[in-house]
Amino acid sequence: MMDKLLQEALEHIANASSTATLKEVEVSWLGKKGRLTNLLKELGSLAPDERKAKGQALNELKRQIIEAIANRELAVVQAELDAQAMGERLDPTLPGFTPKAGRLHPLTLVIDSVEDVFERMGFHILDYPEAETEFFNFDGLNIPADHPARDTQDTFYLTDGNLLRTHTSPGQVRAMRDLKPPFRAIFPGRVFRCEATDASHEHTFHQVEGLMIDRNVSVAHMLHSMMTLLTGVFGRQVQVRLRPGFFPFVEPGFELDLRCMVCDGAGCPVCKQSGWVELLPCGLVHPNVIRHGGLDPSEWEGWAFGLGLSRLVMMRYQIDDIRWLLSGDLRFVRQF
Numbered sequence: 001m002m003d004k005l006l007q008e009a010l011e012h013i014a015n016a017s018s019t020a021t022l023k024e025v026e027v028s029w030l031g032k033k034g035r036l037t038n039l040l041k042e043l044g045s046l047a048p049d050e051r052k053a054k055g056q057a058l059n060e061l062k063r064q065i066i067e068a069i070a071n072r073e074l075a076v077v078q079a080e081l082d083a084q085a086m087g088e089r090l091d092p093t094l095p096g097f098t099p100k101a102g103r104l105h106p107l108t109l110v111i112d113s114v115e116d117v118f119e120r121m122g123f124h125i126l127d128y129p130e131a132e133t134e135f136f137n138f139d140g141l142n143i144p145a146d147h148p149a150r151d152t153q154d155t156f157y158l159t160d161g162n163l164l165r166t167h168t169s170p171g172q173v174r175a176m177r178d179l180k181p182p183f184r185a186i187f188p189g190r191v192f193r194c195e196a197t198d199a200s201h202e203h204t205f206h207q208v209e210g211l212m213i214d215r216n217v218s219v220a221h222m223l224h225s226m227m228t229l230l231t232g233v234f235g236r237q238v239q240v241r242l243r244p245g246f247f248p249f250v251e252p253g254f255e256l257d258l259r260c261m262v263c264d265g266a267g268c269p270v271c272k273q274s275g276w277v278e279l280l281p282c283g284l285v286h287p288n289v290i291r292h293g294g295l296d297p298s299e300w301e302g303w304a305f306g307l308g309l310s311r312l313v314m315m316r317y318q319i320d321d322i323r324w325l326l327s328g329d330l331r332f333v334r335q336f
């Protein structure tokens with residue numbers, strides 16, 4: 001009887017030509033309700049002598065079936081892989097896939113080059129909060145409570161009484177409190193103004209503030225640093241002019257204009273036909289600000305500037321609308 005069963009099982013196994021049918025065969029013999037399993041269950045009802053002999057025989061049969069299935073499986077799997085390989089065609093002459101490289105945003109590129117220039121001149125690079133207190137954004141900078149810059153038109157106030165910084169200048173007072181003078185530092189970052197947007201205005205834009213605190217600081221130091229900055233960023237000689245400018249936190253205050261890099265001063269829409277672009281407000285730090293920074297203005301002096309990074313980016317890459325910068329449009333970023 002055992003021989004007959006083995007014969008039958010081996011036949012089933014040999015006829016299974018795929019892994020799926022082989023599995024079915026396995027289940028039909030060895031599964032929970034398989035034929036061999038059922039025979040093994042019946043052993044319980046036999047007399048002890050008979051049970052022992054038949055049990056041994058059935059277990060031997062089981063071992064042989066398992067072995068036969070394992071051997072058959074090797075062959076079936078190999079055949080399936082071969083069939084798959086034959087069915088697929090590989091054409092090594094087809095062009096490959098070129099991975100798309102990411103690009104740095106033009107703002108990042110310009111911030112990197114600004115940081116590079118100032119690091120070489122021994123400046124710290126600092127990062128200050130975008131949500132500020134009224135003190136650091138205004139009072140500490142000698143901007144009195146009735147100054148028009150405090151008008152809610154320009155400032156985004158937060159519900160907790162703080163605000164989104166309207167410029168990077170709050171870092172001036174913070175840096176004086178954080179660092180031991182003499183020191184030099186720049187702090188680039190985002191600033192926010194509640195303004196209607198157009199080609200040259202955004203509610204969110206970038207500035208980089210520069211501050212040097214030392215003894216006997218003059219406008220000449222300031223100008224030298226700013227010329228080094230501009231020639232470094234543009235990679236060529238630039239022409240500038242200095243006009244008086246008013247900011248409550250500097251005295252004297254200036255506006256530094258750059259000869260338009262788009263039209264070389266001939267007049268174009270970017271410079272509004274004037275040949276000059278307002279780029280760098282700056283000046284010597286007001287004694288009140290030095291005092292708010294915790295320093296003695298009779299000992300320490302400084303210069304500060306607030307560079308419009310967004311505008312610098314537009315100049316360097318000749319971008320005609322500031323709204324591209326934060327548009328999130330990849331077609332824009334991929335050009336740089």
Ligand code: PHE
Nearest residue numbers: 167169247281282304305306
């Ligand atoms: N914080 C000023 C602004 O955003 C610019 C500025 C910075 C002017 C430093 C003078 C000195 O308009």
